[in-house]
Amino acid sequence: MQNTPDDLVIENLSIRFGALQVLNGINLNIAAGEFFAFLGPSGSGKSTLLRAIAGFGPKPAGRILIGGDDVTALPPWNRNVGMVFQSYALWPHLSVFKNVAFGLHERKVPRDEIRSRVNEALEMVNLSGYGERRPAQLSGGQQQRVAIARTLVVKPRVLLLDEPLSNLDANLRVRMRGDIRELQQRLGLTTIFVTHDQEEANTICDRLAVLDGGVLQQVGTPARLYDQPGNLFVAQFLGATNVLPVQVERAEAPAVLVTEAGTRINFPAAVSARRGALIFRPQSVQTRNADSAADGAVHLSGRVKNVEFLGSLIRYVIAAEKTAIQIEQSYRRGDRQLAPDAKVDLAITTDQMQFLPTEP
Numbered sequence: 001m002q003n004t005p006d007d008l009v010i011e012n013l014s015i016r017f018g019a020l021q022v023l024n025g026i027n028l029n030i031a032a033g034e035f036f037a038f039l040g041p042s043g044s045g046k047s048t049l050l051r052a053i054a055g056f057g058p059k060p061a062g063r064i065l066i067g068g069d070d071v072t073a074l075p076p077w078n079r080n081v082g083m084v085f086q087s088y089a090l091w092p093h094l095s096v097f098k099n100v101a102f103g104l105h106e107r108k109v110p111r112d113e114i115r116s117r118v119n120e121a122l123e124m125v126n127l128s129g130y131g132e133r134r135p136a137q138l139s140g141g142q143q144q145r146v147a148i149a150r151t152l153v154v155k156p157r158v159l160l161l162d163e164p165l166s167n168l169d170a171n172l173r174v175r176m177r178g179d180i181r182e183l184q185q186r187l188g189l190t191t192i193f194v195t196h197d198q199e200e201a202n203t204i205c206d207r208l209a210v211l212d213g214g215v216l217q218q219v220g221t222p223a224r225l226y227d228q229p230g231n232l233f234v235a236q237f238l239g240a241t242n243v244l245p246v247q248v249e250r251a252e253a254p255a256v257l258v259t260e261a262g263t264r265i266n267f268p269a270a271v272s273a274r275r276g277a278l279i280f281r282p283q284s285v286q287t288r289n290a291d292s293a294a295d296g297a298v299h300l301s302g303r304v305k306n307v308e309f310l311g312s313l314i315r316y317v318i319a320a321e322k323t324a325i326q327i328e329q330s331y332r333r334g335d336r337q338l339a340p341d342a343k344v345d346l347a348i349t350t351d352q353m354q355f356l357p358t359e360p
């Protein structure tokens, strides 16, 4: 995001539950109006980080600034953030209207203003006319939208959403993520969306942070993290990838890398490690025929172990280099398929490969 002031700054944030270190030295800047995602496996610390921003959970080490103000010592209700919990946490005995109005009553907002703001919030989430219903009379997706309306009605500076779609079925999840994105854009609201689903994060956010073991692994746009993962964890978490372990025979450019099967690979860049892995995506592998044997490509040979026909593409597993290499080819009507057990030559251009060190 260009030249917009940061709405949220996290400085060297660490959190422990007793002896358990759950977040470790997190630094992060999120710009005003940005749609940001926290992505990571279960237990990586996403909820703990989100809750810390909202003011819940153990007292952290480090600082949290919202709109330039240090809020680290402030209680949740003085932070100007709105949080939507995974469970929705709606009051079952109150109407939709009263659920949404709740935070405004607590803030002693006058009655007339409550009415107009609640109606406005219900309209934002396409629930005008549902005010008198009880949560139990709504579908899961509608309940989710009530939870969002209830948060938006207090006009938070930062909207926090903790796995907001995980209770919905797959189709609705896809539709709701589009709706949330659309609403966020319309309101220009700084938003953090927590998910363990890489596709969900990629389709919805401007930038994301990948977390693992309470440590921030990498921050960037979805495409940048996919193309230039900083480590093996990020490479593998952001989609299928091939990992070919190599020894470094020569580190200076052009480097010489040797696979476990003894194949020597000339790699144009310099590398600074003794051991590492070459990583490349399945769609970057060509099955070789005479005219694709371009210069600057790595050639490997193997046998087809498995074929998955997926309609728009075919996914093969190739036994090669003492490992299994995944390849994907787009499929058009009438294209030829490789047969199981067929011998196949693979070509990967080195610009489609990245070296990641595993040992200094």
Ligand SMILES: Nc1ncnc2c1ncn2[C@@H]1O[C@H](COP(=O)(O)OP(=O)(O)O)[C@@H](O)[C@H]1O
Residues within 6 Å of the ligand: 017, 020, 022, 040, 041, 042, 043, 044, 045, 046, 047, 048, 049
């Ligand atoms: N209240 C708590 N007490 C003790 N440990 C907790 C508590 N909440 C979370 N944890 C631990 O902190 C780690 C991160 O949890 P969490 O932030 O919920 O992860 P995520 O949201 O990424 O799944 C986990 O190991 C979890 O068991």
Ligand SMILES: [Mg+2]
Residues within 6 Å of the ligand: 046, 047, 048, 163
């Ligand atoms: Mg969680």
